[in-house]
Amino acid sequence: MTDLTRLTAAQTAERIARGETSATEVAEAHLARIEAVDEKVNAFLHVDREGALAAARRVDDKRAAGRELGPLAGVPLALKDIFTTEGVPTTVGSRILEGWVPPYDATVTRRLKDADVVLLGKTNLDEFAMGSSTENSAYGPTGNPWDLTRTPGGSGGGSSAALASFQAPLAIGTDTGGSIRQPAALTATVGVKPTYGGVSRYGMVAFSSSLDQGGPCARTVLDAALLHEVIAGHDPLDSTSIDAPVPDVVAAARNGDVRGLRVGVVREFSGEGYQDGVMQRFTESVDLLRELGAEVTEISCPSFTRALAAYYLIAPSECSSNLARFDAMRYGLRVGDDGSRSAEEVTALTREAGFGAEVKRRVMLGTYALSSGYYDAYYGSAQKVRTLITRDFQRAFDSVDVLVSPTSPTTAFPIGERADDPMAMYLADLCTIPSNLAGNAAMSLPCGLAPEDGLPVGLQIIAPAMADDRLYRVGAAVEAAFHTRWGHPLLEEAPSL
Template sequence: MSPASVPSSNDIVRRGAADLGAAIADGSLSSVEVTQAHLDRIADVDDSVHAFLHVDAEGALAAARAADEARAAGETRSPLAGVPIAVKDIVATKGQPTTAGSRILQGWIPPYDATVTTRLRAAGLPILGKTNMDEFAMGSSTEHSAYGPTHNPWDLDRIPGGSGGGSSAAVAAFEAPLAIGTDTGGSIRQPAAVTGTVGTKPTYGGVSRYGLIALASSLDQAGPCTRSVLDAALLHEIIGGHDVMDSTSIDAPVPGVVEAARRGDVAGLRIGVVDEISGEGFQPGVRARFEESLKLLEARGAEIVRVGCPSFVKGLAAYYLILPSEASSNLAKFDAMRYGLRVGPQGVASPSAEQVMAATRDAGFGDEVKRRIILGTYALSAGYYDAYYGQAQKVRTLIARDFAAAFEQADVLVTPTAPTTAFKLGEKLDDPMAMYLNDVATIPANLAGVPGMSIPNGLAEDGLPTGFQILAPATRDDRLYEVGAALEAALLEQWGAPILDQAPALPVREVTR
């Protein structure tokens, strides 16, 4: 037994990032202690969760020591200085492997940092390691990782969502207080929903994409994965803002997300329920929690309005043309010529460059990646471009118009984040269409570039967490935090404790340290 005056590792890892940042700032905890506690937790539970592809204990502790020294020297790098973080394996980290969950990048160590990584380092956040994901972020279950699936901490037989299942599971399993995810069609928000955590996809251009291995350039966006709305806002503020290395980056300061998260005031706010994604056809428990959340927000002074977004139903089809098209081009660079896996064709004595490219891509890409490359190559081909890619871009315009019209009537839009709670591992692996339908509610935000957030809003009839999605106009990310914080507070009041307290204890590896 530890003496009561010394916080046990278990206590540290259950504390939120804002709280830990404050404790490190006032000297009651050191970053080294906090970082070590999380490394210990990873050692204890990650065999069963498999949220991490790579853990950098040495690098994280070195960064923690640097953060402690900076604090001792009176430097204040950020409110989260010293708080460790997990980073999705699609974000380039100099000197640390970055595979995007693919065999084709096995062993690749980037010679440069993504802008997100640079900002985390500058803000003093030790990087614990890289989290598991569907290969090249293609998937909604993390089962398409070349390195094996991540398991949902709520039920290890279930998926943690995807593509960023590793980041959300790490946060849900208390292996990290914070994580970076990326969201192309829901890869931050859907995993947040099914793991009972918070996830934000910022406005397109709000967070630099420099150093994010591109899936679909016009849809990708990095964002925070956390256990509270305030933690997400604090992290959002650190990684957000203009970057000259990303032409699509918005040249404006990050909106006041932290202030909004602290305020959480929805009085007089018009909250729009989207007719087309109001829960019809969704799991009953998901719908029930959604309706209850609306009532909680109404009780806090919000006005609930109904809005129509007729083009949203075409979103999924447009998305599955635009994404594969861009991905087929973005993934062309993985050709064995300069880095990553190289496989020679069998039975060829003196292979040509083309033969090596083909053999490597055949061996290095998983089936889902190949499926989407083929789809995208087809959709961009001469004679098909107008019918597929061209039409999809028109749908995209229509969806943006629907959003514009809806935001005339409502300050934010809300939907259930995902149609169901976490499904069983393997359940939808052979049914791509069923898998794709997971993203029906999250995709419109990516197509239109507007920000979205998922916060946990209860447990469904199966005892698994559900998510509540908030969508705001482009560059008004602060409204997500305003509404998210209000609902979070109302739910906390109702339950008396965070929802993650209801998650079952994880099996802890029996080791002597």
């Protein structure tokens, strides 16, 4: 019998729809896989076994009654623990929300349930999505299934690791500075940051409101497109949601063809700090695009070199504002409330106990950048750089259809290697941050293994805002060509756990 955990999401949905297997059998297979391997991986913070099986039975009952099933009905999914889920703990990887059970669903959660997707549980992440390695979680680091001593990337390492260890065929992540794409690159999976506002942020615990974006994670480009279609679309509950039709990403993923497409290679995403093997695989990807009929040219975006500095002023500033709500008064952890202390003292003690080192670092940095006398010099200047980056993208897209680059400058690094060097950690997002600052769409997909260490390398594709379908068009073409060249998906080369 075929191992149900090795099927793609599209294959799984087809088998359930045809009655070749049941949604319950699929859910039980993935729950068994989680039980067998997640003690080593630590991808999940909470597994909702009862909820998953109940959802699967509803799909089976619907099929038995002859009702039409959606394209992902019965397919299991791992949900990043930053989306509120009614009746299921939502911790955001932080002690300050330990044990909090939301009374409502995020829009993304609701749309998944309405599409009969089976939610297996909540995945591990850097606390409040602040990090590039999933080492900052209050509940321990997640291991990379390719090498459990290395990070799976961050902040959404739990979602990407769940995919790469075959604990789920689909996952949801969030991307503030690369937290969907960078983990995808480091685990040989597919991750997409939709256009900002393309997927609702309602019920997604905020880190940096002008940058945060939820998006699909999967093992194939088509699976990511099917999931994108489910979660995207206008939401009146989110004031930043785009009121426009969702690009036809599924059609693009089914008909990948790059003949005549103009592809720009970003000059600034190379040079010092880039691993040789990463650049070798990226160069091969560019050559492949030429072979497939794309017109490739080099593009310069000079403001991209300032993106990292701008991001680490804008994101902490917004984070210091958003996290002010965790005051021990309304929900979550409360420390020192014995009647002898003022509300301010209780808040201070709670934040000291509830927030980790990286969250404290960013809150302090952001508070300083927003303080009187420094706002214009720091936050204001960073916003001006953001405008320059957006203009660089606009000029680039006047002459090309998409941009390409490595997703991450290096392959997965050992857990603990950069723990005491925040700047080295921040550099992991060097290639991904510009797209968050500009709000356009971007994808990472596997493009091979680095020869130095045998670890995955990701190819990043960047498209203009609301041109998300171009990501899937290029991604599908590259994926198919690489699978033909390799003879199988790259994940089949991953060591078994």
